[in-house]
Amino acid sequence: MSSTALAVSTGFMALCCGLACIGRQLTAKFLKPGLVQELFYEAIASAEMCAVCFELIIVADNFGVATYSVYLFFLTIWWARVWGNASACPYTHMEDMIEGNTSPRVVALKTWAQIMGGCCVYRFVQVFWWFEFVETHENRAFEDCTADLQVDPYLGAVIEGLATLLCRLASRALAELGPKHATIIDSFVGTSLVVAAFNYSGGYFNPVLATGLKWGCSGHTNLEHIIVYWIGACVGAIASVPVFKVKYVHDLLVGEPTDSIKDKTD
Structure with missing residues (x-):
């Protein structure tokens, strides 16, 4: 596969991370600290993670698991630095509940926000794949x-x-x-x-x-x-x-x- 295809995948992942950063800034600006703000942070983090990982599937399929692992390594470091208290993962809040630091209601709401963010973002990815800028995206938008x-x-x-x-x-x-x-x-x-x-x-x-x-x-x-x-x-x-x-x-x-x-x- 060409280096151009890898560059396009890299650019798309960077775009997703950039849009998520903007989303977090807008959330911080327009929402007061509290549960609603935390739910938005979780939804944004989950959308960012899933959008990027959709493209990581393309990288793994065409450039191998080694290349995929390098991207995942640096992305994980990036997310740890920018997500704040959001985790984009339900069981971290389940652990907090077991340790008495949160309630089942908060766990359920944050899990719901994560699922919504993670599942809804596919349409954004699908549109990008539909343009088929590079050969690695051919027929990926609507394939089973x-x-x-x-x-x-x-x-x-x-x-x-x-x-x-x-x-x-x-x-x-x-x-x-x-x-x-x-x-x-x-x-x-x-x-x-x-x-x-x-x-x-x-x-x-x-x-x-x-x-x-x-x-x-x-x-x-x-x-x-x-x-x-x-x-x-x-x-x-x-x-x-x-x-x-x-x-x-x-x-x-x-x-x-x-x-x-x-x-x-x-």
């Missing part, structure tokens, strides 16, 4: 999509769940340790796990992303989609809350408390 799930749905749910658990444990450990390049490390861990699961479940680890990109695609039923990408990922994320508190796991990821080390030396 196929699922990325290449294994049994229950195995796929286990893969999504375990990988999400590892991602969330890594994020929690980095948040507690606070290393200088925590965002880069977190992005590397997440990207590595995505690549590892890419040829099995697709490596989504985010129910909204999976639904925005693959809901209704041939290759699995809607129920199987929910089992793999919603139940699998959410169970893995929720499990990270108690698992991280297990002393052995916590000490393994973060290290033993200073007091414990001192007691051993006395």
Whole structure:
């Protein structure tokens, strides 16, 4: 494939990120801080993520998983810096609810906002593909999509769940340790796990992303989609809350408390 095609894909992803930044600025200007503003931030982040990842599918199909992973690595770092408190992912709010930091109502509303943003943005992507500026976009606007799930749905749910658990444990450990390049490390861990699961479940680890990109695609039923990408990922994320508190796991990821080390030396 030509470098022009990759440049067009890169430009489109940059356009999506730029429009999302404008959307966040307008939201901050016209909406007062509060739940409504947070819902808009979640919808914008989800739309940005899904629009970019639609184009990342083009990159992966035509330029390989290695190129795809490089883009995903830097995009994850970018999103961590500009999204603020938005996550574009429902299970982060579920974790907050379990820890007593939010309510089921807020979780439901933010999940709804994420789904709306992630699913509605496809029309914008479809129009861009319809112009067929480069050969990689030919016939993509209206073609039937196929699922990325290449294994049994229950195995796929286990893969999504375990990988999400590892991602969330890594994020929690980095948040507690606070290393200088925590965002880069977190992005590397997440990207590595995505690549590892890419040829099995697709490596989504985010129910909204999976639904925005693959809901209704041939290759699995809607129920199987929910089992793999919603139940699998959410169970893995929720499990990270108690698992991280297990002393052995916590000490393994973060290290033993200073007091414990001192007691051993006395």
